[in-house]
Amino acid sequence: MTTLELRGVSKVYGEGPTAVHALRGIDLSVQAGALVAVMGPSGSGKSTLLTIAGSLEDPTDGEVLVGGTTLSNMSRNAKARLRRRSIGYVFQDYNLLAGLTAAENVALPLELDGIGARKARAAGMAALEELGLADRASRFPDELSGGERQRVAIARAVVGERRLLLADEPSGALDSANGDAVMRLMRTACQRGVAGVVVTHDAQLASWADRVVFLRDGRVADQTAPPPGPESLLAPSTGQGQ
Amino acid sequence: MSVRHALLALLSEGPKYGLQLREEFEARTGEVWPLNVGQVYTTLQRLERDGLVESDDAAEDGPQKGFRITAGGEQELASWLRTPPDLSSPPRDELVIKVLVALRLPGVDVHDIVQAHRRYLVELMQQWTRIKQDAADHDLGLALAVDAELFRLDSVIRWLDAADGYLNRAATWPPAAAPAASSLPKLRRRAGVRR
Numbered sequence: 001m002t003t004l005e006l007r008g009v010s011k012v013y014g015e016g017p018t019a020v021h022a023l024r025g026i027d028l029s030v031q032a033g034a035l036v037a038v039m040g041p042s043g044s045g046k047s048t049l050l051t052i053a054g055s056l057e058d059p060t061d062g063e064v065l066v067g068g069t070t071l072s073n074m075s076r077n078a079k080a081r082l083r084r085r086s087i088g089y090v091f092q093d094y095n096l097l098a099g100l101t102a103a104e105n106v107a108l109p110l111e112l113d114g115i116g117a118r119k120a121r122a123a124g125m126a127a128l129e130e131l132g133l134a135d136r137a138s139r140f141p142d143e144l145s146g147g148e149r150q151r152v153a154i155a156r157a158v159v160g161e162r163r164l165l166l167a168d169e170p171s172g173a174l175d176s177a178n179g180d181a182v183m184r185l186m187r188t189a190c191q192r193g194v195a196g197v198v199v200t201h202d203a204q205l206a207s208w209a210d211r212v213v214f215l216r217d218g219r220v221a222d223q224t225a226p227p228p229g230p231e232s233l234l235a236p237s238t239g240q241g242q
Numbered sequence: 243m244s245v246r247h248a249l250l251a252l253l254s255e256g257p258k259y260g261l262q263l264r265e266e267f268e269a270r271t272g273e274v275w276p277l278n279v280g281q282v283y284t285t286l287q288r289l290e291r292d293g294l295v296e297s298d299d300a301a302e303d304g305p306q307k308g309f310r311i312t313a314g315g316e317q318e319l320a321s322w323l324r325t326p327p328d329l330s331s332p333p334r335d336e337l338v339i340k341v342l343v344a345l346r347l348p349g350v351d352v353h354d355i356v357q358a359h360r361r362y363l364v365e366l367m368q369q370w371t372r373i374k375q376d377a378a379d380h381d382l383g384l385a386l387a388v389d390a391e392l393f394r395l396d397s398v399i400r401w402l403d404a405a406d407g408y409l410n411r412a413a414t415w416p417p418a419a420a421p422a423a424s425s426l427p428k429l430r431r432r433a434g435v436r437r
Contacts, residue, residue: 203399
């Protein structure tokens with residue numbers, strides 16, 4: 001099942017000779033359960049692609065479909081509901097609310113969606129427990145390490161019944177071990193049927209994805225082939241008596 | 243990878259048989275470096291010749307022959323661990339040569355060449371990352387060996403990214419600033435590139 005589909009998506013900022021063509025005719029499909037990384041240099045259109053995929057911005061041309069529904073046919077309210085219920089966002093700078101505890105931050109999108117506080121907190125706690133953060137639930141963001149903050153942000157992004165997880169440089173300021181932990185969590189979410197898109201310039205992060213799409217000047221320039229099994233790298237034993 | 247010193251390291255833990263040495267070598271390196279059993283015995287013979295290990299004289303050559311490290315072997319191992327590998331002059335890197343050659347060929351889009359190599363490297367990294375993902379948390383040898391490969395491949399991709407950036411900027415340079423024909427020999431002399 002295709003969770004996210006971009007059909008001929010273009011985005012132009014400004015008009016006339018000063019117009020900036022951020023995206024030019026992007027086609028991209030992400031199946032449920034798949035993690036796709038989008039790589040490219042600064043200015044290649046990576047972040048614009050993510051904001052359009054998440055309905056935070058409208059394309060100038062083309063269509064975006066989430067769960068088979070065309071976003072351009074939806075009302076503003078319906079889009080807002082889709083963002084609250086179906087799409088989770090992870091940003092480089094975590095975007096946690098400083099005045100709320102980890103558990104309250106995670107439960108917030110559910111409460112905003114009208115779910116009762118008790119039920120929302122229970123779902124939030126479940127998401128934190130799944131990410132190994134149950135003992136941090138009552139801490140405020142400034143009492144958490146960078147790695148913990150990003151894990152709370154991921155818990156917030158996957159809480160409830162999210163179908164699409166969008167991440168922009170999710171381990172930007174984290175060290176390698178914490179970056180790995182973040183990507184491991186994203187993969188775990190995808191294994192449960194969520195479709196994930198990670199935008200990054202970091203090949204180590206991108207290598208966690210099932211497919212890597214390379215953007216250049218707002219176009220899909222290339223993408224990786226489905227990876228063969230890891231056994232292809234582990235050379236067979238050279239055997240006996242050679 | 244120095245098989246010689248890896249075997250000395252294993253023997254520094256206590257006497258071991260030839261077959262056991264091979265199995266432990268592969269286990270410690272996460273089976274990333276498979277070892278030919280013939281290599282083990284040839285290396286052990288040389289280590290014995292050099293007085294760095296001793297064997298059970300009575301036993302015949304074969305998987306059950308036992309070996310132990312000598313004081314000289316311990317000293318050799320300690321000295322090897324602290325000796326930095328020779329990274330002082332860059333090896334002649336085939337990828338760098340290919341990009342430099344592409345730069346001079348008319349009708350070749352160097353960005354496409356760079357991207358073809360970038361894609362291949364990312365695909366390799368995806369395979370290594372799968373291994374890391376599937377590895378048990380306690381398999382420290384495998385985690386370190388896989389990370390070494392990932393960081394190495396990542397550094398090559400970073401160079402390709404930087405090369406792409408240079409190419410973009412170079413496209414706006416005036417013609418006089420294009421790379422001179424003599425720039426490569428100069429670089430080779432300066433950097434002492436190995437042949």
